[in-house]
Amino acid sequence: MKTVKTSSADPDQRRQRVQAAETCLAVLKALASLGGRASLTAIGAAVEESPAKVHRYLASLMAEGLVEQDRGGTQYALGSEAIRVGLAAMRQNDPIRLAEPSLLYLRETLQVTSFIAVMGNLGPTIVRFEEPSLPVTVNVRVGSVMSMLWSATGRAFFAFMDEQPAVDALVQQELAQAAPAKRQLLNAKDPLGCLRAEVRAAGCAAIRDTNLPGISAVAAPVHDYTGHVVAVLCALGASGGFDPAPQGEIARAICAEAQRISASLGYRVE
Numbered sequence: 001m002k003t004v005k006t007s008s009a010d011p012d013q014r015r016q017r018v019q020a021a022e023t024c025l026a027v028l029k030a031l032a033s034l035g036g037r038a039s040l041t042a043i044g045a046a047v048e049e050s051p052a053k054v055h056r057y058l059a060s061l062m063a064e065g066l067v068e069q070d071r072g073g074t075q076y077a078l079g080s081e082a083i084r085v086g087l088a089a090m091r092q093n094d095p096i097r098l099a100e101p102s103l104l105y106l107r108e109t110l111q112v113t114s115f116i117a118v119m120g121n122l123g124p125t126i127v128r129f130e131e132p133s134l135p136v137t138v139n140v141r142v143g144s145v146m147s148m149l150w151s152a153t154g155r156a157f158f159a160f161m162d163e164q165p166a167v168d169a170l171v172q173q174e175l176a177q178a179a180p181a182k183r184q185l186l187n188a189k190d191p192l193g194c195l196r197a198e199v200r201a202a203g204c205a206a207i208r209d210t211n212l213p214g215i216s217a218v219a220a221p222v223h224d225y226t227g228h229v230v231a232v233l234c235a236l237g238a239s240g241g242f243d244p245a246p247q248g249e250i251a252r253a254i255c256a257e258a259q260r261i262s263a264s265l266g267y268r269v270e
Helices: 010-033 040-047 051-063 080-092 095-110 152-160 165-177 191-202 249-264
Strands: 067-069 076-078 113-119 124-130 205-208 215-223 229-238
Touching (some): 010 040, 010 051, 124 152, 152 165, 152 205, 152 215, 229 249
Antiparallel strands (some): 067 076, 113 229
């Protein structure tokens, strides 16, 4: 049987191919980060390579339909194949599915009840729910609609969502129907404006005993690739052993997991 000799240069060639592929992907990612359209000079600066070198990789990407050049030849843009890849990824991006590992992580590491909610016609609605081994007795389950003003979940939606008439109407209705004792929990002169500013400054919504007696909660928004809030991640527990402080361990974990889900949905902080 004839023995095939392997060239000693093969490992080096493989490394060169891997490096070339990595550079090609870096160029493509840089173009995406620049808004999907940019000049050769801008792309080169983004990847810290010479325009001549970047041009070679752009030529390869254009041959595969991942990049295209405008008629004037001064700008490069993401091509039709890149759009197809992006659309396929977007179709797989379901915030509820992507949140499942976070819910389990929060349940196991912090021993808290965790859930994710979306905005429904009647208000924030729980769509996925996880309880620790010793669950806290609360009257909320999948399908439960949370208060806009008195739950951490509702406050996170209110503070971080783009202004929407339907959401604002729910908030105004709850405020008008609130008992005097609850209204005193908010700023008297500008209750909604101050609440929104407070939650945004903290990066999350935190409540203690305002929605359910003896229950505290922290909630953070989940953004999609456009920056819109598509869900809210929340953890709750008995107030005696649950620290809802915005800088506390639970709040930091909730914010980190909400950011992880958002990143999976394509959200990038500018």
